[in-house]
Amino acid sequence: MAFLLTKLASLPSVLCLLTFLFWEVAGADGVPAIYVFGDSTADVGNNNYLPGSTAKANFPHNGVDFPAKRPTGRFSNGYNGIDFLAMHIGFKRSPPPFLSIASKIHHRIVSGIKGVNFASGGSGILDSTGDTMSTTNQIENFATVRSNMTSHLSEMQADQLLSKSIFIISTGGNDIFDYFLQNNAPNVTEKEKFITTLVSTYKYHLEKLYNLGARKFGMVDVPPIGCCPFPRSLSPTGGCLDVLNELSLQFNKATMALMHELSLTLKGMKYSIGSSNAVVSNIIRSPATIGIKETKTACCGGGKFNGELSCTPNASFCSERNRYLFWDKLHPTHAASKLAGLAIYGGSPEFASPINFKQLVEEDD
Numbered sequence: 510m511a512f513l514l515t516k517l518a519s520l521p522s523v524l525c526l527l528t529f530l531f532w533e534v535a536g537a538d539g540v541p542a543i544y545v546f547g548d549s550t551a552d553v554g555n556n557n558y559l560p561g562s563t564a565k566a567n568f569p570h571n572g573v574d575f576p577a578k579r580p581t582g583r584f585s586n587g588y589n590g591i592d593f594l595a596m597h598i599g600f601k602r603s604p605p606p607f608l609s610i611a612s613k614i615h616h617r618i619v620s621g622i623k624g625v626n627f628a629s630g631g632s633g634i635l636d637s638t639g640d641t642m643s644t645t646n647q648i649e650n651f652a653t654v655r656s657n658m659t660s661h662l663s664e665m666q667a668d669q670l671l672s673k674s675i676f677i678i679s680t681g682g683n684d685i686f687d688y689f690l691q692n693n694a695p696n697v698t699e700k701e702k703f704i705t706t707l708v709s710t711y712k713y714h715l716e717k718l719y720n721l722g723a724r725k726f727g728m729v730d731v732p733p734i735g736c737c738p739f740p741r742s743l744s745p746t747g748g749c750l751d752v753l754n755e756l757s758l759q760f761n762k763a764t765m766a767l768m769h770e771l772s773l774t775l776k777g778m779k780y781s782i783g784s785s786n787a788v789v790s791n792i793i794r795s796p797a798t799i800g801i802k803e804t805k806t807a808c809c810g811g812g813k814f815n816g817e818l819s820c821t822p823n824a825s826f827c828s829e830r831n832r833y834l835f836w837d838k839l840h841p842t843h844a845a846s847k848l849a850g851l852a853i854y855g856g857s858p859e860f861a862s863p864i865n866f867k868q869l870v871e872e873d874d
């Protein structure tokens with residue numbers, strides 16, 4: 510870290526801020542920064558800044574259990590899974606949304622070095638998924654942040670910083686939803702073709718991040734999205750929509766193979782895949798053992814399973830929020846996200862493989 514301090518000492522206007530920053534870095538177990546990419550499972554408020562976006566959560570009852578009951582844009586009653594992962598890694602919560610810092614110069618410099626969240630609710634791996642910041646846009650934004658960093662650090666210093674940082678990516682679910690809305694009964698060949706396209710696009714994005722300096726990838730897989738209250742509300746029997754769950758499993762399996770392949774070809778690349786699929790499946794299978802009592806109906810929303818209407822200020826919401834798996838028609842509660850964070854950070858290979866996030870943090874670079 511000495512190299513950074515020396516270099517940054519030549520920037521008097523931001524020195525105080527940065528000195529403070531280094532104390533925090535020291536507490537963060539050697540991880541200088543987290544960079545987050547993905548969809549609403551990871552968004553902490555980027556969509557608040559997108560006037561045209563319909564995928565927003567910066568209003569009550571979202572945030573009812575966040576400090577000061579603040580609706581931040583997180584699709585949760587409190588924190589989301591990325592916040593909990595960030596806490597385990599040694600930070601207070603997720604880094605701030607890219608769009609909240611993009612216009613503030615001091616924040617830009619500090620945030621570039623300390624971490625930024627680029628995730629945007631509604632987005633997917635494919636550019637055609639959603640109408641918000643696509644993964645392509647998110648990576649372009651990271652490239653800008655990185656190039657601004659190198660106006661204050663040498664390329665080598667930036668590379669060192671990034672190689673110790675964790676790149677968290679939580680995406681794929683919206684691509685599967687979108688595909689399902691176009692074809693709700695794909696045959697085997699169609700499913701394979703779709704997954705192949707999805708994973709080869711994922712590969713392209715990950716290589717791009719690697720070329721920009723990312724080395725430690727903390728991936729989060731796709732949960733059994735067919736069991737969310739919204740798909741359940743579409744099912745005549747009220748059961749999970751199997752096609753969505755099958756596509757999720759197929760995608761997760763293909764991602765595992767992809768990451769293994771990339772780790773063999775990209776020098777110095779390390780990864781962990783956290784399985785939100787395993788976490789949610791376990792909660793659905795045996796909720797009582799971990800204090801959850803409701804796994805079908807969302808806490809906040811309306812209609813069947815509270816899955817037909819979104820969680821708006823008009824919607825009703827439950828009081829026992831720490832006993833629900835789902836907060837709204839598509840997203841987990843603070844309580845479920847906390848369990849996921851715990852399992853993915855320090856859990857067994859069922860929940861994170863080939864190593865867990867803690868081991869990824871501790872790997873030497």
Ligand SMILES: *[C@@H]1O[C@H](CO)[C@@H](O)[C@H](O)[C@H]1NC(C)=O
Pocket residue numbers: 611617653654657
């Ligand atoms: C990067 O730096 C340039 C020049 O200082 C500035 O105009 C731009 O807004 C910055 N972008 C980001 C994303 O920090």
Ligand SMILES: *[C@@H]1O[C@H](CO)[C@@H](O)[C@H](O)[C@H]1NC(C)=O
Pocket residue numbers: 696697698699
């Ligand atoms: C799957 O559906 C496509 C049409 O979308 C069709 O051409 C193909 O023959 C089908 N394959 C199988 C194995 O049924």
Ligand SMILES: *[C@@H]1O[C@H](CO)[C@@H](O)[C@H](O)[C@H]1NC(C)=O
Pocket residue numbers: 821823
């Ligand atoms: C919410 O309630 C207000 C006032 O009660 C009403 O004007 C508005 O249309 C409702 N919005 C929705 C989305 O139901």
